[in-house]
Amino acid sequence: PERLEYPDLDDKWASIWQANPRVGTPTRGKFYCLSMFPYPSGNLHMGHVRVYTISDVLARYHRLRGYEVLHPMGWDAFGLPAENAAIERGIDPKVWTLSNIKKMKGQMQKMLVSFDWDREFATCSPEYYKHTQKLFITLFNEGYAYRAEAPVNWDPVDQTVLANEQVDSNGRSWRSGALVEQKMLSQWFFKVTGLADELNADLELLKGWPESVKSMQQHWIGKSEGAEIIFGIKGSEELLHVYTTRPDTLLGVQYLALSATHALVQRTVSGGDSGVTEFVDKMKSFSKDSKEGFRLNDLEALHPLTGSTLPIFVAPYVLDTYGHGAVMGVPAHDARDFDFWKQNVPGEDVARVIIPSSPNDPEYDADGPYTSRSGRLASSTGKYSGLSSTEGAEAIVNDLKALGKGYKTTNFRIRDWLVSRQRYWGAPIPIVHCSSCGTVPVPESLLPVLLPDNISQSGSGSPLARDKEWVNVSCPKCHGSAKRDTDTMDTFVDSSWYYFRYPDANTSEIPFTYEETSRMVPVDLYIGGVEHAILHLLYSRFFAKFFAKHGLWSGGPLNGEPFQRLITQGMVHGKTFTDPETGRFLKPEEVDLSDPHKPIIKATQLSPNVSFEKMSKSKYNGVDPEDCIARYGADATRAHILFQAPITDVLEWDEAKIVGIQRWLGRLWRHVLTVTRDVKASSITNFSMPDKFTDAELMLWKDVQDTVDKTTQALGTTFTLNTTISNYNKLTNSIISAYTTSQTATEEKDEVRLPVLLNATSKLVKISAPVVPATAEECWATILESQGIPWSSVFEIGSWPEVKYVQLEQTLIPHNIFINGKRRFSVDLDEDWDQDKITQTVLATENGQLWLVERAGGKKIQRTIIPKGQKTVSFVLK
Ligand code: ANZ
C-alpha cells in the first residue's frame, strides 16, 4: 500500500508474531529486563505506557544484539481496591481482579509490548501464593518472622481494623466516619533489622542505581554509630539505658528525657500519679517537635561518671521507636535539648563541655548550642580536657566500659516490617494457633492455605475470622482443635519476591529452583516508578539477601543484591487548559483545537492558559492510552513517548507534536517503497557491497555507521532513548537525499548504487525496529520480498548490525585548502579526524609546508575552520 494504516498494521504483526516463534540463537549471555508489575486497577494509564515502552524497546534491542532476554510480566493482584469494589459494588474480588487483568493485558498487547507471556502470573492465584506462604514459613523457621503486639487503626463503629489508606486526614474511618482508635493486636513481623547492616553497606555495590534512590534507602535504614550509656536511679537498683551518638558530651548531661511508652513512665502512670497520667494523655496531641515536658518529681537519675543527680522528664520529642525511647539531655550541644531546657528549666545554666578548636569557628554561637563535632573537650571535663570530640568519645566510652556502665553500639532507624493485615484479599498467613502446641506452621503438603470464598463483607473483626468453618482446624502437630491465623500478608510481601519466580514461573513444587535463579538473577535492568524507591526496593533487597543467606540462590556477583541497574522513569504530565478569567480548568470539548498552536476557548474566544500538570480527572487533562493507540497506532505512540523527554524526566504529553513522528514514519515507508520498486525493476541479482565506494556512497556509508553506533550506545549503554528518534529521522533524510541526488547525478562520484542504498535502508529499518516494531516489520518484509527472499522477522536474535568503518578508512576524501580566503591546494583527508590531526596532516604535505610556513611571512595559524560536510579547510594566518 502507498500508506500504512494504523492500528491495522499493529494487529497484522501482533498476530504474525504470536503465530511464529522467535528465530535466532543468543550468543551473548542473559539480559533480565524487568519493569515493575502493575496493580490490576482496570486500565493502563500513560505512566504504564511509558514504562512498558522503555522496557520493551530495551528488551527488543538486547534480543537483536544477541542476548538471551527475559522480559516477563505479571500482576500484583492482591490488595485493598479489589476488596473495596466488593464492599461498594458487591463484586467478588477475584472476579473483579481477573477481569481487570484481562483488560489490561489486552491493552499491553495493543502497545506491541513483547512480554514473555508464557511466564505470566498473578500474585492472587493459589499457584503463586502457595509459594508466598512457603517463603513465610521459611522466614518463620529461620527466626525472621515473629509475632508481637503492635497498634492497629480500629473503627469502633464497624468493629474492624482499617488500613492507613482507609483513615482520612481527620483521623476518621472512610466508611463509618467514626473517629479511629489505636488498638493493640498481636501481629506478624519480618525481621528486616536482622539484615539492616548489609542492606546499608551494600548500597555501595549498586553502581547502576540513581544516587537519589540510594540515599533515600540509606536514610530510611538510618545507620548511626554511637554508644549505649547506663544511668542509675537514685534510691533504686533500676537502670536507665540511653542511646547517644555523642558520648563526648557525657559530662554536659543536665537531664534525662523519656518517651510516654517508656517502662518507667508507664509504671509511674500505673502507680496512680495523676500529673503524669494527664500529661501522657495530652501528649497524644503534641507534635514530635513540641518542646513540652513533664518532670517526674519523685525520680532522679545518677550520672554514670560523676554520680551527680539529674532530673528526669517525659517529653514528646523522644521517639518511642528509636533507641531505648530515652535521651540524655545535653542542652549545650544539641539543638532540641537546648530548646527543651530553656523552656522547661528557665534561668538554669547551660553546661558547655565542648569548645571550638579554633577561635573563629563560624558554627560557634555564644547564645545557642554548639553542635559541631570538630571541637575539643573543655577544661571543665578534667582528665578529658583538650581531647578532640572523637578522642573524647573513645576515652569516655572506654572508661564507661571498665565501669560496666556503657559500650559502643550501632543503631538503626529502620524498624521490623509489620506484615499482618486484617483484610480478606491477600495471602493467608499459613499458621495455626494451638492451645497446647502454640504457633504451628502449616505443613508444606497442606499448602496453599486457600482463601475461603464467599466471605461476608460486613461484620466485625478480621474478614477471615467470620468464616468459622475455615478458622477451626485440627492442629497439624497434636491433631487437637486449633484455629487458623486470620490475618493476610501485606501485598508488599508478594511483590518482594516476584522477580525470583519469573525465571522458573512454571515450577510448581518450589518457589524457584536454585540453578535457574542463580543463572538469571540479579535482574540486569529494573524500570519503575520512583514512588517505589524506598519500601518495595528495600523489602525486595531484604528477601533477595535472605534467600542468598539461606542457600535458595547463589546471591550473584553483588552479595545477594537483586537489581543490578535501576531506572526510575519520570511522570507523564497532561496538557491542561485553564480559563484566564476564572482560573477554571477547561474540558477538552470547551477548547477549539483546530489550530494546535493557537487554542481558543469556544465560549469566550479567548486564548486559554496552557500548562502541563499531573493527569487528574478534575483537570480534564488525562489521556487514555487506548484512544491514543487507536488513533495513531502503537509505533507513533511509542516513538512519541520516547522522543519527548529523557526517560527520567517529566514527560509533557502533547499530542499536537505526534505529527512529527507520523511524518517520519510516512517518509520512511515511502522511501522503502521507492527503493524496493527499483530493486524489483532492476536486473541486479547480487546485492553485496561493491569493492570501492563512490564519494556519495562513502558519505552515506559513514552516516549509516555513525547512526548504528549512536543507536547502539543509546540503547545498550546510556539509555538516552530520546536521542535515537532524532537519529533515525536524520538518517532517513540522508538516505532519501542521497537517493535523490544520485537520480540526477552526472558524475560517477555522486552516484549511489542500488546495493548500497538497499543496505543503508535495511540498516535503518533494523535499528528502528525496537522502537517502531510494526512499521519496521512491514518495511523489512517489503525489502526481503523485493529481492525474492522468503520472509523472516526483522527481530531475528543477534541480527543487530556491527559498526564497520573499514571501507571508509581506506579512502580519504579530497579537501580544498583555503588560506586567508584563497583556495591554494587540495589534500585527501578523513572528515572524522579532529582539528589537530587535520592540521598536522596538511602541514606534513609539500604544499602545506610551502603555503603555511615558507610563504606565510612569519605569520602563524590563528584559526582553523572545518565546516561539516563541505570538504574544505580554511586557515586564517596572522
Ligand atoms: C546526647 C546528645 C548530645 C545527642 C548531643 C546528640 C547531640 P541519630 O544521629 O539520628 O542516630 N536520641 C536517642 N534516642 C532518641 C529517641 N528515642 N528519640 C529522640 N531522640 C533520640 O540520633 C541520635 C541522637 O538522637 C542521640 O544522641 C540522642 O541525642 C537522640 F550534643 O545523645 B544524643
Ligand code: ZN
Ligand atoms: Zn497442637
